[in-house]
Amino acid sequence: xxSSKAIINIDVNxxxxxxxxxxxxxxxxxxxxxxxxxxxxxGCDNGECGCxxxxxxxxxxxxxxxxxxxxxGSKVVTIEGVANGEQLHSLQSAMVEEGAxxxxxxxPAMVMNGVALLKNNSRPNQEEIKExxxxxxxxxxxxxxxxxxxxxASKEMLK
Amino acid sequence: MLTxxxxxxxxxxxxxNKIKGSYLFHAGGTDLVPYLKSSSDIPNNIIFxxxxxxxxxxxxxxxxxxxGSMVTLDQLANNPLINKNCxxxxxxxxxxxSPQIRCKGTxxxxxxxxxxxxxxxxxxxxxxxxxxxxxxxxxSCQLVPSTKSSDHPTCRARSVSDLVPTLLILNASLVVRSAxxxxxxxxxxxxxxxxxxxxxxxVEEIVVSIEIPDQECSFVKYRKLRIRNAIDFPALGVAxxxxxxxxxxxxxxxxxxxxxxxxxQLSDFSDFEQMVAHACSEGKxxxxxxxxxxxxxAYKKLMVDQFIRSMISEY
Numbered sequence: 001x002x003s004s005k006a007i008i009n010i011d012v013n014x015x016x017x018x019x020x021x022x023x024x025x026x027x028x029x030x031x032x033x034x035x036x037x038x039x040x041x042x043g044c045d046n047g048e049c050g051c052x053x054x055x056x057x058x059x060x061x062x063x064x065x066x067x068x069x070x071x072x073g074s075k076v077v078t079i080e081g082v083a084n085g086e087q088l089h090s091l092q093s094a095m096v097e098e099g100a101x102x103x104x105x106x107x108p109a110m111v112m113n114g115v116a117l118l119k120n121n122s123r124p125n126q127e128e129i130k131e132x133x134x135x136x137x138x139x140x141x142x143x144x145x146x147x148x149x150x151x152x153a154s155k156e157m158l159k
Numbered sequence: 160m161l162t163x164x165x166x167x168x169x170x171x172x173x174x175x176n177k178i179k180g181s182y183l184f185h186a187g188g189t190d191l192v193p194y195l196k197s198s199s200d201i202p203n204n205i206i207f208x209x210x211x212x213x214x215x216x217x218x219x220x221x222x223x224x225x226x227g228s229m230v231t232l233d234q235l236a237n238n239p240l241i242n243k244n245c246x247x248x249x250x251x252x253x254x255x256x257s258p259q260i261r262c263k264g265t266x267x268x269x270x271x272x273x274x275x276x277x278x279x280x281x282x283x284x285x286x287x288x289x290x291x292x293x294x295x296x297x298x299s300c301q302l303v304p305s306t307k308s309s310d311h312p313t314c315r316a317r318s319v320s321d322l323v324p325t326l327l328i329l330n331a332s333l334v335v336r337s338a339x340x341x342x343x344x345x346x347x348x349x350x351x352x353x354x355x356x357x358x359x360x361x362v363e364e365i366v367v368s369i370e371i372p373d374q375e376c377s378f379v380k381y382r383k384l385r386i387r388n389a390i391d392f393p394a395l396g397v398a399x400x401x402x403x404x405x406x407x408x409x410x411x412x413x414x415x416x417x418x419x420x421x422x423x424q425l426s427d428f429s430d431f432e433q434m435v436a437h438a439c440s441e442g443k444x445x446x447x448x449x450x451x452x453x454x455x456x457a458y459k460k461l462m463v464d465q466f467i468r469s470m471i472s473e474y
Contacts, residue, residue, distance in 0.1 A: 004161065023205060024201070046193050047260060059262040061259050064192075065188060065192045065263060066192065067185070069205075069207070070185065070188065072164065134257060134258065134388070134389035135260065136257075
């Protein structure tokens with residue numbers, strides 16, 4: 001139960017990883033450095049920019065505010081696990097079609113926010129979409145197109 | 160540093176009895192993890208509470224509502240039992256931080272959240288360039304430099320919990336456990352007017368649950384002032400409650416070292432309007448905003464009045 005290094009087993013994008021880690025290692029650094037999954041971005045590293053949004057046991061959370069040791073036994077989905085092989089998720093396609101990607105730094109987090117919303121709410125209204133992406137800062141201020149992409153994806157997913 | 164993940168409250172206290180050195184309880188971690196990153200004072204042990212399922216439940220009793228301290232803010236905001244029996248608390252939870260933080264942050268964590276200070280909440284490197292303050296073990300307050308007494312250090316860091324004002328109005332109690340004792344304390348008696356110790360919780364204790372009695376108030380509202388709506392702690396948070404007897408209570412957070420609570424009986428005033436005017440005037444008098452805060456002191460005082468009156472206008 002106790003050791004100077006914590007042994008963790010985490011399911012990341014349907015692959016189980018077992019690692020011995022420093023107890024202070026964040027889940028964000030675990031994903032990016034230990035597993036090489038650099039799609040999840042490191043912005044402020046303080047919970048303010050929202051660029052490190054991932055899904056932990058189905059809920060959108062900030063990987064920079066979670067110690068990897070706490071996520072022992074959890075299921076994590078990162079941006080690398082959203083597409084089905086070569087086939088993009090409807091929201092990823094909509095982001096491309098709507099021109100919702102500018103510099104791209106916030107894009108993985110915006111997709112993770114949107115996917116979490118659409119999983120529980122197939123017809124989100126504008127307020128719900130704005131609320132869902134409110135915790136992630138787009139430095140290019142491209143919010144309108146991101147909102148359009150989520151709306152467009154929700155319509156596509158209902159077909 | 161060692162990590163521990165107990166599954167029950169009893170197992171948790173077996174661990175605290177065995178381990179040597181300092182330890183911290185880790186609830187949601189959304190405030191603790193940034194602290195660990197910036198602090199040079201890392202504890203020897205971290206005890207994760209996320210596997211203790213018995214403190215993650217919401218239960219409705221005959222005359223009260225019990226909310227486990229590890230219930231997340233997102234669960235609180237969206238729980239049907241809470242929205243049916245105590246919707247004001249769900250509304251307050253929706254105003255906390257961002258959606259992602261609400262999915263991780265907990266009710267207990269929000270009640271116990273550390274006070275905020277423009278000086279203290281920087282990295283030790285930045286703080287060191289000015290000389291340490293009371294809270295960091297120094298001998299002066301960098302916000303109010305005239306406060307020098309090392310015998311009775313007065314830390315002016317702001318109390319910033321969004322749930323506490325509503326819990327004060329609802330006369331909630333905290334169920335607190337240590338290895339050999341369980342005690343219940345009213346939220347109204349829990350906080351200390353000191354930005355360092357903040358409350359009466361001892362190091363070896365955890366908050367197990369929050370108990371909310373059947374509501375005396377027929378109307379409860381909470382409103383919050385902040386710069387970035389999606390994430391900020393309250394620069395000012397005001398809750399009002401009106402009982403069936405039309406007695407009024409007001410709770411204020413985000414400004415003073417401890418949350419403020421005061422109640423007014425209609426029978427002490429000539430009419431309801433006079434009581435509201437008195438509550439606004441008292442609220443403005445009692446808050447002690449600092450000029451270093453995000454909004455000017457005069458603006459915060461104005462907003463206390465505005466918030467109380469606008470919420471009561473919805474009654």
